Amino acid sequence: MFVVKQAHSLQRLLTRPAHILVPALAGILMLCAGFLPWLDYPLGDTFTGWQLSVDIGWQLRYRLFNYGLLCIVCALPAFAVASKHWRRANQARTTPEREVGGKPGTYLACLCCLLPLALFLFQYMCVDIQSMSSLTRQEIQMLSVINLYDYRIPSQLVQVRPFEIDGSTFVERAVLLLNQLAPGLIVPCVSAWLLLCCQLFSSSASSARSIAPITRSRLRFNLSLLGVLAGVLLLSRPAGAMLCDYQARHELAIGDYTTATIWLNHAQTLNPAFEQAPYYHIQRGQSEYFLHPTNLTTNSRIYLISVYLEQGNYPGAYREISAIRNLQPTLPPWEADAINTALMRLAETARIRNDPRLLRLDLDAAVLPWTQAMIQIDPSNVYAQYLAGRVYYDLNDFNKSATQMTTVLQLTHNMDLQSSAYTYIALSQLQQGKTANARKLLLKAVELDPEYSNNTAREELSGLH
Template sequence: MLIASVFPWFTDPSGTRLTAWQLPVDLGWQLRSGMFNYGLLCTCCALYIFFVTHQTWQILRAQYSADPTYLLAAPRVSLTRNYIMAGLACLLPMGLFLFQFLCADMLTIAEVTRQQIQLELARTHLGYQSTPEFTPILPFTLHQSHMLGRFAILTNQLGMGWFLPLISLAILFTARIFLPLRIRLSELAFPLLPSERRRRAWLLGIAGLFALLIFGRAPAALASQAQADHLLSVGEYANALNWLDHARTLNPSLEETLDYHIARGNAWYFLHPHQPNAESDVYLGNYYRTQNDIYSAYQALQNSWSKYAHTSWLRDEVSLSLTQMAELSHPLRSIPRAALTNNEPALPWLTELLKLDATNFYAQFTVGRILYDLRDDAGCEMHMRMVLTLSASPEMQSAAYTYIALSRFDAGDINNAREYLYKAQDLDPAYRNNTARQRMSGMR
């Protein structure tokens, strides 16, 4: 458990590995603090396991000793109960992390979804086969409000640290078979007095109510949003808005998610057709995008961007619209003879996307690749160095170093170009970056 606290638990799509100490606990109450994190939680669980281990040792010492003093001083607990409590302590950090990512922490979910979409789009322009994912994700169908989408991201990005408590649990219960048979059969249980049974029942009841209060808020917010989606589908827009208000009250971090505002925009668009707002414009743009009317979607969203506050969820939707406009010409996917025809139309849209969000590493990488095909070596290198700054993913860094090297080769800087190719190969232990290896071997 202590080792789990220092191992990476989650690798965000930009490539940053986060240990348990870098992941704050957020159960939907907006009491987020870096002081209360999963590293601290693992450490506290480990200390509790040491405590119940000490209790068990006292019981075993009393069982084996002929001195009645030990038997009287031994705690009145059972070995089975101690094993169960230690096992729950192993599972607690893992369960809380799953609950937080899948149900409660919409701020992190929005940021991770944004980065995942950029990563998936950038992988389509690497020029070679990307690293396979455990759960394939389609960028334009990834939604923050869908549990399956969040689960897919989680299965692709979980680190080894999250699994170590499972190993702790396996060791805990495997070690139990080495206890003497008579101890395992007797369980060393002490009979409980009626007063102790009543006290335990009260404590369990209070603990259950407390757990319901702490953990019930975020699922209730999701249930309210699901009810609102149902009401929207049957045309009860006023009731849907009320349920969406309830969901925001239960979990204010829903304000950070795009799908929540699209749902509000859907209700507002039909309730007040002559009083448009940012949410109704976003709903309209999203509707056009789902109908493959990309240009109308872009017009609706540009109107919203020029009139209303530049919130993060509005930026996400405008970015998706610009991305689809850029991808309409299928840049970097054609034969060399048609490369200019397909690549050049994408540049204005990608440039607008970078004006909107200069940290979008998909746009930086794609523009760099297009400029390389257009023989703008200096421009290509500038954008690839931005990719190195924005993304810590070895896959993306390997690709960026590759195109910096190719630009240097074309400029005649052979020595530095080889150094960059070496870096690209070092970041590609799976031998997927054929572009770098072929250029280094002289095949291209």
């Protein structure tokens, strides 16, 4: 009996440091999580937790209330658990026969570690329609640029094709986020796992526990219930907006356009961010077109553009685009986004239909005006700038090609895209006899290509040695 008691005392002595250090480590990881990248945009921009504002759908978005600050707040329960075990370790020195558990506190700290991740996913899946539209736009542009490469780059985690995504469904938003998630989002999961393992080990190592008073248990239950109700109330508004949007889709599918308009109005009221999403205006344009076919609005024309593109009626799509631009010289962001995407689709369709391998000279006359229109509507359109550079290079206008590719370098931090842009600037320099400058640019292109994908740059560089 004495031997068993001594063995149990030794086991408690060995586990106490882990009970203190593991929760403390979990808290430190949560503090570090805010400084790590959380989201990598396709064009190379990286955002840490401190750069991403928390938005729960009530139009109360402040830069100071961000995920970095939230990680600090959620790290406090983990440090509280470590402090609790430290105090109990000191108490155990005087009363070694007493072993007190702390399951509720540890599990609460575990849930707090997962809170930033859960809130981030909810925000980008249900609330922040504008950010998802920006992410979708950049994804389409980047995938379209990749199709222009003369080589292949490493594939995405989940393969998607340009113009087949618009970020309008949960599945599409989930795929977009999965392809762009950064390591910072893994750290909260690691912290929660450490706390959970610590608690399970503590449960197996403890033989006796003190029972909290009934009044304290009831107080904890009431506070937990109150927290759950408050969370449901805060998150109900964006969730309700998504449900209204999906109900509007159902009404549009069965042809009840009046009811669909009502549901779309409810969605916009609950979450005004829908106003920034092109797919929302396409849905509204569908109902407006069938309710008033002779009175074409901007939404109706945007809807017709999408229909013409699906049918392959490219002259009709371009005619509606020209009509919108004539009526509205200055376009709002969502409208510019929708028209730019349509022009990109026209350019890509014409290019692939004529020759999927390269831009032919007889095609440049048709593609270049569309490219110039895209740049005029949105100068930050990386695909339009890159495509213009390629077209000018094929037309032997090397100065303009280098200028367009230089603009691409200013618009993106994506290493693959920068490597390709440097390559075409170097090729333009070579065509003008500037071999020394071209060699420096090719070396820069190779430096930005650690995956050895840019064969064009390496082949041209090997020819200069």
